[in-house]
Amino acid sequence: MPGTRQLDTPRTPSRAPGVAAAMSALVLAVLLASLDSTIVSTALPRIAEDLRGFDNIAWVSAAYLLASTAVTPLWGKLGDMFGRKRLYLLSTGLFLIASVACGLAQDLPQLIGARVLQGVGGGGMIVLTFALVGDIVSPAERGRYQGMFGSVYGVASIVGPLLGGVFTDQLSWRWAFLINLPIGVVTLVIAGRVLPAATRRTAARIDYLGALLLAAIATGIVLVTSFGQRWGWGSPSIVGLIVATVVLAVLVVPVERRAAAPILPVTMLTSRTVVFSSLIGFAANAAMFSVLLYLPTYLQVVHGVSATLSGVHMLPLVLGLVVSQSLAGRWSVRVERLRLILVTGMALNVAGLLLLGTLGAGTGTVALSAYFLVAGVGMGMVPMVVLTAVQNSVPAQDIGAASAVVTFARSIGAAFGVAIFGSLLTSDFAHRLHGLPVTGGFDPARPDTIAVLPSAVRHAALEAFARATGTGFLWLVPLVVAGTLLAFFLAPHRDTAKDAPVGSPLAQGNGERAPVA
Template identity: 50%
Template sequence: MALDTHGAVRDVRGGGHVGANVLVSIGALLLGLLLAALDQTIVATALPTIVSDLGGLEHLSWVVTAYLLAATAATPLWGKLGDQYGRKRLYQLAIVIFLVGSALCGMAQNMGELIGFRALQGLGGGGLMVLSMAIVGDIVPPRERGKYQGLFGAVFGATSVLGPLLGGLFTEQLSWRWVFYVNLPLGIVALAVIAAALHIPRRTSRHRIDYLGTFLIAAVATCLVLVASLGGTTWPWDSGQIIGLAVLGVVLAVVFVGVERRAAEPVLPLKLFRIRTFSLSAVISFIMGFAMFGAMTYLPTFLQVVHGISPTMSGVHMLPMVIGLLLTSTMSGQIVSRTGRWKMFPVAGTAVTAIGLLLLHKLDEHSSTAEMSLYFFVFGLGLGLVLQVLILIVQNAVSYEDLGVATSGATFFRSIGASFGVAIFGTVFSSRLGDKLTDAFQGVRLPPGVSLGGLEADPRGIGALPAALRPPALHAFSSAITDVFLYAAPVAAVGFVLAWFLKEDPLRGSVTAPDASETIPPNPVQRSSYDEVCRALSLLGTREGRREVYEDITARAGYDLLPAASWLLLRIRRYGSVEPYVLAERSPVPLQTVLAAERQVEERRLVDRQGLDLTLTEAGRVAAERLAAAREDSLSELLGDWWKPGRSTDLTQLVKELTSEMCGATSERPHNGSVRRVS
């Protein structure tokens, strides 16, 4: 290790700048992201207890929906405001909003307050999710980003497992309010570290922010979710309120289309919908978000109310679903990246998801733990088969300038689908529960202090019933919850039909499986086209990727050299001279490999020795130039029709940066241009 002039530690082993402040900042970013992602899943296992305490079972779904809607709608604004006013300032603001929302949620005295404060919390959470990964692009060089974005993906994967468990643990051991209060100390730590350690270079990019488009799309989504949530429960379907909301939603949608046609930088470019793959993928993403979060919200209620399982153990019981999702999500992404064939996965995934929903419908109060675990696992398998691949095929279908917005668009539709799923599942559950309780206790005299309305509002009322009356009450709750899975199955079947119409275009070389952060939760990703390509190409910086790179460019240049020999020649080309032992010490290449490369280039008379240093001969200079040209050709081939020199300035610059880093980066460059030992 060595210190640069700013006191930052350079990571000489990886060949990039990774300062101590950067590592601390990334830790704080991961902590902020953990909080935002956790609050999408931690509430689910606490919901039955929250409803018992605050009442309002019919509005249970809005505790989740309010957070999802606010986070989704605010995503495009956070991303572009960060470009204009600085991401550090915006990220700190997002943390503050999130913490204020968390504190208010913990102090809520009724369901209305909790729902409103959850929306405020979601507004901050959306900023944390978007800006955390954008800031990585500001402080980490392109070659290193894949490694750190993998950490962010791991955080999202962990929250899918930890959320239900922690939600149950806090609810059972402390209070449901600690589900929100736990954010406060962690968020304050993240805020302090970001303020002290994060230093972001000034960005000159400026955007025309589509405020009106953002507001309109959020308003349309809210109107439609309100119709789905309140229709048939709070107000009749033919009531003036529901009809008015539906008409308002349609009018706002028409206005949105008109605004987006004229917007300089539309939040959702309408031209994307002329691409069949994008349109179909958007609808299928909506359907999968609908099924995933609709089920994840009501399964803990089924486990706790119907089976009497503790909040903590209900989280444990849901692990098979998460394991199935992670298993097939990882597997499908790897297979697609290696084979280039992807259509089988959305087809199979939507089919297995529909089967999983039908299996969930078969559950009742007598189902065994093994049966429930198996059905949860099958449902998770279906989700994992399709979620990751949908992002990948959307990225493959669009032009470079639309790459970033297409990615965010696909995840946006999944998030909106999640909001709809939770709302509609809630409506179905509330209406079915009332009917089934009425049928179960028709002609039955209930004990004093117990009413059907009370049972609907507070499941704990079942415990006050005589032993003989509890089974019909449990069956009413069981069938009301599992009926929602039956109604969701045809929606998943529609996704299965649509998946057959996807056109399996060949994958671009640079299109790789997206990180888990884009697939496991309904995370509304917002990155630029440049960021998306940078993320994909950064995978070339892995050890396996580097070896393949040098094998490829050596063959392209027409030489029969060891991959490490090509690597060595390109480093000498960049710095004028290198000392092999120091190079091995400060790079990921083992000493014996460097020495074997040194012997080969000396035998081929491609280098001369001057003391401890190696310099290029005339033949070596020719070879190094051909290798460098081959590297740029290789990158441009990976990018395919995304990159045409002279057409996309930022992408041309990225190719040059990566060519430079991959073909000649090392840790130290003293003033004389050689790579030497630093004492």
């Protein structure tokens, strides 16, 4: 094709017999970590009832998100310093031990503590999985393999709540955690046998201060986004957290400049590819997780379908996401296509949000399926291509840290998008209800209670909720448009000599030895 060039990197490493087995272990790990952030959602009411903790039940989800986000930069840097395989096995083992502790918890404090530990392990599993792809797959094929992980996220977002409901109703909510054990053991066995072992070590001191600052920043952001609406956006607690987080963010740069082995190398903050890709990932994840979380709620409340059927209705979205992930990964083997894929994906995200912004109580199944398909295709084209662009722009020794930066930004984007969407949905719904005779057992904070309203009022309330949901999607459009504009100015590049997988001839030409499993 005129104007493009095929990367001159060898394909042999990606076709080695062990690559398929290694990727299967990594995919299972991503499935475990991503499922664990969704499978618990439908089990929360039963957990609150059994453990008598309704007032603090939100911490069951927030604890996992907070811990997994906070430790992401540290896991990424430690993997660069000491080898990713052993840390990957450690984080997976920690995740499984914590899963058992969650399943055996006898009260809410025990469960929340176990969820923190589980988040620490899960955060390591995710970022090290993404970084390990850089060790076992050539740069030309990273996009294709990274696409698998994005598809897993989409499937987990739909399957997770369904499994959580089945376990809660048919067995026990404890199985939402215990199911991780058999899958995780298989993952550990495969990973221990086939993942490449590190051949390079560093004697540099760990940047404890940088790690503490980044963890504190992540904690502040997650707490603000998770509890801003509950505590009040103008409350002293939230305002104080925002101020403290901003101050810590300002302190990070001078601290990391002085560190011998910084958790967040300052050079990454000056890399246009890393910074723009992280911001694009932030915007894309804010939209994606808002769609994945609130569309099932819309279907169940407005159209009256069960949790299982809402998953069936979401199949066009999942299909679009899975197919576009796969195709985007294959297309991104040419470095010049990365920007085109990201611009196209973000533009389709905008189109999907605009279509979802027209949702009403009377929107039909055919129209919904079309809207979901467009949104799914857009969501699938962005996340892993962003990660590939960043990995291919940094030296091999910084792949872990770079992967952690993007993963961190995407996690914060997801928390931010869901929090802002939830706040906008609640306020707009309450505004649209003004003047309606809604009394009795109806609670505006629980849209499922619309069913108790008299039929004369119920339809108007359902229309109000549907329109409020659509408005929430429209409010995300400016953020995604900004991400689209950034994609136009993204200049991904690839240094094949520095960025080849450690087992490839290019890496060996740089003086690195081929890894052994």
